Amino acid sequence: MGNPLTAGLAQNLIPQPCTLVIFGGAGDLSARKLLPALYNLSLDGVLPTNFAVVGFARNELDDSTFRAFARDGIERFSRRPLDEAHWADYSRSLFYVTGSFTDAQAYVELKRRLEKIDSEFGIPGNRVFYLSIPPSLIATCVEQLKANGFVADPGEGPISRVIVEKPIGRDLATARAINATLARTFDESQTFRIDHYLGKETVQNILVLRFANSVLEPLWNAKYVDHVQLTVAEEEGVGLRAGYYEEAGALRDMVQNHILQVLAMIAMEPPWSLDPENVRDAKLNVLRCLRPLTAGDIDKQVVRAQYGPGYHHGEEVPGYRREEGVRRDSTTETYVALKVFIDNWRWAGVPFYIRTGKRMPKRVSEAAIYFKPVPEILFNTNRDAPLEPNVLTLRIQPDEGFSLRLSSKLPGPKVRIYPVKMDFHYGATFGDSSPEAYERLLLDVMAGDATLFMRRDAVEAAWAWMMGVLDAWESSRTRYLPEYPTGDWSPVEADRLIEADGRKWRTL
Ligand SMILES: NC(=O)c1ccc[n+]([C@@H]2O[C@H](COP(=O)([O-])OP(=O)(O)OC[C@H]3O[C@@H](n4cnc5c(N)ncnc54)[C@H](OP(=O)(O)O)[C@@H]3O)[C@@H](O)[C@H]2O)c1
Structure with missing residues (x-):
């Protein structure tokens, strides 16, 4: 099939x-x-x-x-x-x-x-x-x-069209310069800025899931959603790309493009049609509502770190600063965690926790929507062991699919409640392997459909928001970043970031 x-x-x-x-x-x-x-x-x-x-x-x-x-x-x-x-x-x-x-x-x-x-x-x-x-x-x-x-x-x-790869700049000024250069030769309608994450089935499916099902959209707001976690974990270290990575770091490499794009698709208002400009307008509006992170927020809402030495598939591997091509006093982050807010009516007060890093225990990208707990009555009266909340997880890679965690009664005479999962896997359900993101995106360019490509204003809006963090880091003159051991999920600082709110990172 x-x-x-x-x-x-x-x-x-x-x-x-x-x-x-x-x-x-x-x-x-x-x-x-x-x-x-x-x-x-x-x-x-x-x-x-x-x-x-x-x-x-x-x-x-x-x-x-x-x-x-x-x-x-x-x-x-x-x-x-x-x-x-x-x-x-x-x-x-x-x-x-x-x-x-x-x-x-x-x-x-x-x-x-x-x-x-x-x-x-x-x-x-x-x-x-x-x-x-x-x-x-x-x-x-x-x-x-x-x-x-x-x-x-x-x-x-x-027809003349141009496709541009990431990175589009390394800050707002350089992104604007690249965009201005492109605009002198190509009209925006001829310019396709590729973000291969947007070509992934699960990312495209976020819109289908949200707007082709009647059960989700009524719950998709601050009234019912407690918080959202976005994770992009890589198993590999910097490998042969130290030259590029030293100038980039996790925030520029992953958050500015892929993660903010996924966040925008999760948080956007329903576009009134699937016309590319309407979909892209709706995403842009999310980026424009990101609450600016001021220098004072950075310590409480952003954590950066570098991987330390350890073992990877049984082999001893160096920490980031000891990698070939990396400066011994590098402060380039290989891990970043952030707490961000979208200041609009739908998402008022709902934290979006983002984390991405290299040398994590496994390669996985997912978005998890945590719904609010049920009231502390009936089945949820034990404060020491509250019921697990409902969580909708969108797995972007590998094993694309989604799952919904619900509470169920364990069979037997006593009322004991256990979290169960309704699980959908693309591979198992639709048989075929999903096309690679580049397949879909190349075809879109040939067809002139820009829906899944980043528009100039969105790229610049993402950079504009990120400059708060980049500027604060630049002026802090930090000499050492916290380290997390190779193969660990996070530095303790990132655990504290989320635990201070009474929440926990998902175990993946
Ligand atoms: N590789 C990836 O997985 C990846 C992932 C995401 C984004 N990107 C982006 O994709 C782009 C290409 O990356 P890449 O890894 O394919 O780079 P690459 O392996 O260095 O390929 C660039 C090609 O352009 C050629 N070239 C460089 N300067 C040239 C010049 N002045 N005149 C003519 N040819 C020239 C290179 O020739 P030489 O071999 O002689 O240098 C090479 O054939 C970059 O923007 C990168 O950031 C790459």
Whole structure:
């Protein structure tokens, strides 16, 4: 049985004929995510009939070695195995142009190849430019695209779209600068800022769960919700990405984008239609209602920490400051916990607890909605052992699905109450493996549907809110962060943050 939810939110995704040009096509993201995602879309038969991929980077490849590079990526990272017959056909649509992004001549060659591919594949000049490159090169690339006549205004002539990867800046000022650079060449309707979390089934399903079921929405507010916990835990340490991570840290890497996006979907008002702008307006309104964190709040509402040494899968591993490529006096956080409030009518006074970190006991992302306890009468009279509250858990990864914890009577003559779970797993219910987030998102760009992409104002609103924390950290001149042992859920400081409110982090 196919997965009926893979159709996602939009009713009719019709990708337009186009060439996808991957800037940085010979890079890591291209090999691990983009090329395998495109291959899976091709297996599903959902790519446009007239379609080609062009890798563009300085690595010395040609069409045939790029195809070998793509094949290797697919063999290692694809959701489904490589099918020889399909590959023989599909691989003919993959091409490569060698060149430096700073070299105007390379764009002349790129254009020549694209025009040739257009005529061979019957593509009417439509192009999607995927900037799978370091953020420092975005300005150069988009300026060259403009200068070399690659970009048509929306509504005039062939389609031109650009996809930008995170990070969009490292603070509000740099995010605004990147957005301004993009806006000089591409209209906002042509700009797709990707956040792969939004391509995950469970994240899309938050809206379906909330607005396609009558039992939840009446409870979805401060009257019935006690608090919400958002967790993104990674098992791995910083690995080979120390260069990037040292400049980012957990707050920028996870909270600014993925977690705030999920929070916005959980907290948003019902949009009046599924039109991309309506959905994105509703999310933006949540970000605008985040209560600013002032310097005085930071100590009480934010905890940052670094992982210490320990054992990972039986192997001794160093603490963060001892990792290769990390400064010995680094104050980059590998863990952050926050208590945030959304100051609007629906969520007044409901804390949203957020935590994310590396080297946690397991890789898991979930959102848990804790409902208020029942009154202390009938079955809930024992203050020393109160009933467990109802909790709705949305599991984003792995094992996507959701569950609802209810209280039930244990069988027998006595009234003994036990928490039970109503549990839904995508895999078990719908059989098929869910598509990778990049599959869904690439298809959306080809169809011109921006619902699951971050709009400029939302990116800047998220940064604007986060600047309160970043500025306070910057001026505190802290020299040491608390440590948590590798394989632990949290530093004690984070436990205190939530326990001060009489609550506890979920055990996952
Ligand atoms: N990798 C991931 O899992 C991941 C996850 C989330 C977001 N991202 C984002 O995705 C983007 C790409 O990341 P990545 O990991 O794929 O990077 P990467 O492996 O370094 O790939 C970048 C590619 O661009 C090429 N390149 C760099 N400078 C160039 C220039 N001046 N002219 C021509 N080609 C040039 C590189 O060539 P060389 O090999 O010669 O340097 C490489 O082929 C980044 O924005 C990153 O933040 C990546």
